[in-house]
Amino acid sequence: MTTYISEIDVSLNDAEEQNLRKRGFKQLPGNLNKGAGENCIYLWYKEGPTAITKIQVTFNDGMTAGLNNAGYKKINKDLNAGAGCSSVYLWSYQGSGEFDTPIVEIDVTTDANNEAAKFGPGWERMACDLNRKAGGAWIHIWVKRENPNYICDITATDFYESDTEMFENHYIRVDEDTNRGAGGSDIFIWYRQTTDPKRALNDLEVSISDKEAREYQQQHYTKVNVNLNDGTRGNQVYLWYKKKGSSIPIQTIALLLTKALVDKYRKAGLTVIEKSLNVGNDGHIEYLCVYQ
Template identity: 80%
Template sequence: MTTYISEIDVSLNNVEEQNLRGKGFKQLPGNLNKEAGGNCIYLWYKEGPKAITKIQVTFNDGMTTGLTRAGYKKINKNLNAGARGDCIYLWSYQGSGEFDTPIVEIDVTTDVNNEAAKFAFGWERMACDLNRKAGGAWIHIWVKRVKQTYICDITATDSFGLDADLFGNHYIRVDENTNRGAGGSKVFIWYRQTTDPKRALADLKVSINDKEAREYQDQNYRNVNVNLNDETCGNQVYLWYKQEESSNPIKAIALLLNTALADDYRKAGLTVIEKDLNAGNCSHAQYLCVYQ
């Protein structure tokens, strides 16, 4: 019988570690608070016949409402416990159907040198740095699914009002604000996955000015009609995509805030779109990366 990642949990201290071990959970190496000065925090998982199909991260209260309404399960343990920084929580969901592909492996990276190469082995990186605003190492959770998946739909939101509907329609939220540090709206990119490469997106672009937007429109790209820089003093930034049958469909996207890794990501075969999603702001640079 095939087994999947069926439960995840978090330990904040030695007592919780012993408790989870006694319940049959397996511990992943890698302190989720590495170099941030807080508790030694670890991610644990259990395998079973009913799969987790989605994992999300929240770092503010607004992000939680849609997850609760959509039936996600919260692990009520702050991943920044004992450190400064945002209160960060994990959420999991066990879904089924075309847009819910079971997770069969889970991993954590605490060393940036171990990130880029993982994409070639079918891993997906979760966007939120688990040391968000706490300093320390860059910490990311990664998942691998039972089959290769492809991105078939992409959208964006500039408020939390549509979250429950999008989660209910099996979208995954890229859990980092594209307006980070710039003020303005809380803007998030969302995507949906399929195992059918014929339904996948063929290309993604980013425009940071009117000239680029006109060029992509003339090239028959379709627009995601949400300004990723909404309500800031910066440029108008938009996503553009093509959805057509391709010999090189999009398998994964990644939001790269540690832009020093751009060369590593390129060497690993990703396309790094070096157009800052915060263009025109004196704030945190972000690049969108595409793996095909």
């Protein structure tokens, strides 16, 4: 019988570790609080016949309502416990249908310098650093699916009221605010996946000026009509995509929040669009990366 990742949980102390082990969970190596707090926090998983198909992260209250309404299950254990900063929680969903492919492996990286090479074997990196605003190591969860997946739809939102509809329509939220540190609206990129490479997007670009926007329009890119820099003093920033830009389908995307890893990501085969989504303001550097 085929088994999948069917449950995930988190331990915050030795007693919880023992309890999860007795219940048949397996522990992933890698302290989710590495370098940030006193607590040793670990991710656990259990395998079974019913698959988790999506995992999301929240780091503020606004991000939670849509997940609750869409039937996601919250793991009510703060991944930043003991670090003295904003709370970070995991959520999971067991879906079915063309946009929900079972997760068969899950992993954690705790060293940003070694994470880029992991994109090659079919892994997807979750956007949110689990040590978000806590300092310490950059911690990311990774998932691998039963079959290769490709991005077939991409959009963005600048208000939380649409989250329920997005989740119910099987979109995955890229759980990092494109306005991080810049003020303005809370803005998130979303995408939907398919196992059919013929339906996939083949090209993504970012415009940070009117001139670039005109050029992409002339090249027949489709514009995502949400300014990723809305409400700040910065440039207007837009996402553009094509479904026939090249013969290579896009497998996954990532947000890179440091210049220091650009070369490592490129050497690993990712296209790094070196235009910060926070250009023109004092916010965090954010580069969109594409893996094909």
